[in-house]
Amino acid sequence: MRRILLIGLTLLPFLGMAQGFQVNLLGEKQIGMGHTGAALLQDGASVVFNPGAVAMLPQNYIQGGFSPLLFQSTFLADGSSQQVHNANKIATPFSGYAVWGPKQAPWKLGIGVYTPFGGLTDWGNTWQGRYALESLNLNAIYIQPTLSVKLASYLSIGAGFVYDIGNVDLTKAIPLASAGAADGQARLKGSGHGYGWNVGVYAKTEIGMTVGLTYRSQVDTKITAGNTTFTVPASLASSFPNGTFAASIPLPSTMTLGLGFYPTPKWTLAVDINYVDWKPYTSLDFTYSTTTSALQNTRSPRDYRDGFAFRGGAEYKATTKTALRFGGGYGISPVQDGYVTPEAPDANRYYVTAGLGLKVTTGLDLDMSFEYEHVNSRNQTNIESQLAGTFRTNVFIPGLGLVYHW
């Protein structure tokens, strides 16, 4: 028990940080296998990968993982030779799960705490896009209690309730120069919450293949009273009163179909198709408690479309104590042409992953993962800001997880 507490405490410093607007870093074994897992019974991460599979898990679990993530983006303005790099800031998506049920009982309870959405980017206050964005730290922490029931030896279902804590901290420059020629600054910082749910079905087929189907609902996260801090030349201070702002963001629903194959006892193969319904994210609106002729409520069009990801992964049990994992995938960006912003310089992307699982003792797994993600370079002129140029992004994500099971 002391060990369990220790694991929990180790994770604490990483709470509250996340990266990449959608963050698929939900379990170290699953990351190693290219983020597949809807049709697998790997560990407690089934709480999020497929609540329907939780009841089929062979043991009880308590586990945690984190993935310090380095998001490296470069921008080259059209007609310029000056490349702009975002600052090296390490975001730390994390996940923690607990799954428990009496041996032989047809049900299990689970709880998950994870960060499926977030973003951390800092372009600094001198680049040409600073009036669109200087820095953004956005994260959503989902807390999900879950119940899963085995209906038959080959079929189980599950559902979870999601409580989301969302935080946003955004800064941008205001094009008002003072005598020192410095720009004005706006900072919007606040937190909010939202609710959602998820469901899943898991089935073992007669040919040995496993199937998982899950749905995570949209979670409308509302910030009702975030703080605004405006720094402008003194003569204009009355036009930019500090107060509060309201904003909301629909964190999209996702649907996943997963298949698992077991050609030999040493090999596990998985594919997942992931569909993200980003369509409700039509605009990012900020409503201020006090508006003036210079400070108006804003409505920035986003008009996201659906996103898809195709994932594949494999696990090879090299010895009784070690497992080698690898995988990869391709994601189709929800950001349409003309709507690419520095907050999410998004494009279609591919990624490759690798993982190593070690059985430290019979009850403790140590999982390591590494992911390299390449976001295709994309030349865009944003409709709203007219910021024109090319973004190119690489993401490096090492990860580490501990799973205690009994």
Place this chain on the structure above:
Amino acid sequence: MKNFKNYIYILAATAFFAACKPSIDTPNFNHGTADFTRYISVGNSLTSGYADGGLYLAGQQNSFPSMIATQMQAVGGGSFSQPLFSAAQSNGSGYIKLTGFDANGSPITAAVTTNLAYRDPTFFTKYTGNLENYGVPGIKLLHITLPYYGNLNPYFERLLPGVAPANTNTSYLSFITTKPFTFFTNWLGNNDALGYATGGGGGYTGADALTDKATFASLYNLLINSLTATGAKGACATIPDVTTIPYFTTVTPGLLLAGAQAAAQKAGVTPLPAAIYITASTNAAATTYGVRAATASDLVTLTFPTALLGKPTTDPVSGAVTNPYPYGLHPNNPIDSKYILDPNEVALVKDYVSSYNATIKSVAAAKGLAVFDAFTFLTNLKNNGLTVNGVNLTSGYISGGVFSLDGVHLTPRGYAIVANEFIKAINSQYSANVPQVNVANYNGVVFP
């Protein structure tokens, strides 16, 4: 402790990857068929970097030709010298700065009168160094062949080796063509129409005149023939519609009347003023003038002294009342013609500008020169605004971000946008790829 060691490894690995920033292939910048070895800029105040009602060092440093020249240096351009004021005389001719806003939100400005660059009441301290920016505030196309023009324009005299009044017989045209050059930008001609317009058109002694259209065409041909005589290539700009600048769009008869009525109400005066009375032309040729009530079609200059509105007119020297009727609010004491560009005058200026621009475009086309159509660009800015790098710009006074405090000349940000428009025209005409100016590096109006 074992876990802790793993974290260290992970952090070390992350630091390693931090060094691998993605890079994007930069486009192939080149000078195309143009040669930027020595680029000179020909023009008036806009070319010199004039802003906020004056020419001063900071404005010169943010002139659009110097921005273009800096970009050209990436593709073989040479050095570009400007007649910069010295640091000790950095405020040059003096200028106005914003000091705040009054209770109504109207801007309050103050004149900067220290560290000026005058050697006597008329003329400036001479500039003797290399020269590529030949922008001379106030110059018209009409003036380019005048000998002794330096006696009339201290900004030109400042650049000449000789001293007024005896030794300034060099004309502007011969001055700029003395030394060989390979490329030029030319934005002359604005003042041939703008001088008349900013002075409120005609109708008073000392009013400026519009340059004759045929004279304009002949001088423009002469200018371009001289500039291209040795094979230099270049870019010309058209003349903006004067009614697009905040100098004419900020103060309106409606605002003046509302202000006068509010003042009357506050003072308990009845009846409230019913109209603003102006001196305006009565015929289409704008040759005869009379008094009438102003309409929304009358343009009031930004220089109109609103403090005088509604007060009896006094002699500026003796202080004696010369007209007892409230200024501008009574037909017997109308606003002077010099503050009003009436619809007849507007039509006249538009007609001349349109003729000048037809000349500019046809001469440039005949010589294969690039053209920056400032007329179209600033008309679009007025009608639709412009967004650059997330900044919404308009042709509004102060808030618009493009025009400086004089309502005619541009802010550094405005000049950067103009530099990019020139570069686009040059790139397109000469199959070149000169990089663009980073507009975000330049500010709009400076606020206290």
